[in-house]
Amino acid sequence: MASLRRVKVLLVLNLIAVAGFVLFLAKCRPIAVRSGEAFHEIRPRAEAANLSAHSASPIQDAVLKRLSLLEDIVYRQLNGLSKSLGLIEGYGGRGKGGLPATLSPAEEEKAKGPHEKYGYNSYLSEKISLDRSIPDYRPTKCKELKYSKELPQISIIFIFVNEALSVILRSVHSAVNHTPTHLLKEIILVDDNSDEEELKAPLEEYVHKRYPGLVKVVRNQKREGLIRARIEGWKAATGQVTGFFDAHVEFTAGWAEPVLSRIQENRKRVILPSIDNIKQDTFEVQRYENSAHGYSWELWCMYISPPKDWWDAGDPSLPISPAEKNKGSDKETGEF
Numbered sequence: 001m002a003s004l005r006r007v008k009v010l011l012v013l014n015l016i017a018v019a020g021f022v023l024f025l026a027k028c029r030p031i032a033v034r035s036g037e038a039f040h041e042i043r044p045r046a047e048a049a050n051l052s053a054h055s056a057s058p059i060q061d062a063v064l065k066r067l068s069l070l071e072d073i074v075y076r077q078l079n080g081l082s083k084s085l086g087l088i089e090g091y092g093g094r095g096k097g098g099l100p101a102t103l104s105p106a107e108e109e110k111a112k113g114p115h116e117k118y119g120y121n122s123y124l125s126e127k128i129s130l131d132r133s134i135p136d137y138r139p140t141k142c143k144e145l146k147y148s149k150e151l152p153q154i155s156i157i158f159i160f161v162n163e164a165l166s167v168i169l170r171s172v173h174s175a176v177n178h179t180p181t182h183l184l185k186e187i188i189l190v191d192d193n194s195d196e197e198e199l200k201a202p203l204e205e206y207v208h209k210r211y212p213g214l215v216k217v218v219r220n221q222k223r224e225g226l227i228r229a230r231i232e233g234w235k236a237a238t239g240q241v242t243g244f245f246d247a248h249v250e251f252t253a254g255w256a257e258p259v260l261s262r263i264q265e266n267r268k269r270v271i272l273p274s275i276d277n278i279k280q281d282t283f284e285v286q287r288y289e290n291s292a293h294g295y296s297w298e299l300w301c302m303y304i305s306p307p308k309d310w311w312d313a314g315d316p317s318l319p320i321s322p323a324e325k326n327k328g329s330d331k332e333t334g335e336f
């Protein structure tokens, strides 16, 4: 009896499978042909040509499917890298759009110690994606400006000592995400002799796997201080222009082109963009009004109001120059 029932079940399953296969054949064929025709009718020409060629060749179709599968695998692998460090990738999540990010009461407790150690909420930083979106606060006129495609390449140099790993990596991700590929020569991370273990092998392995060939790591054997550390980074740089940044920054869309084009016009220029503020407790991005950077007689850096002729010109896209023009170092250096 039992074996008879098994045969019956198998027979039914077989029938279902055959019926499914026949249905599949009947449905698939006409759809493939119909969709090809439909594209001819409704899609614009270039797109239609592309799509009809695509449906005409099953081999091409299979190759494209295979490629997108491989792309998925590579993406998952790369994304897995940040997961292994307890970090997150992608444009959304907490703090997206530069909005203030928050922690649950239980998380707040855990965040206290690291906050005191780093001077910012590093625990919260780990919960914010390395790729989070941030607002584009540029004046409208700046967004409309067009720049030459032939601009010099930049080496971006980050200096750090015991900075939180998530904050350094967000600086790196953000630099890659917001600098046109053809303008970014390399990213150089200068570790001015940190003690933190996570900034040694884990940092180095991550950047080399995530951005192969793009990131160089320079390690100072003893604490050199900010300026000598920057010089070490500059020595390793091979780009035509060098840009120096703290390792706790996020780049905005279109930051590179105006900087590079002003240096292209005059290689002795030292350019400092107007820098928005990232709040240390919530990582909210706050707009910073246009201002010039200057120095007091004690050489303290200060924000100063742009000079009267800048205001009189009434064009917020104009550069602000508080110093005499054409004075600068002989090296092609952009100091930010």
Ligand SMILES: [Mn+2]
Residues within 6 Å of the ligand: 246, 248
């Ligand atoms: Mn800073």
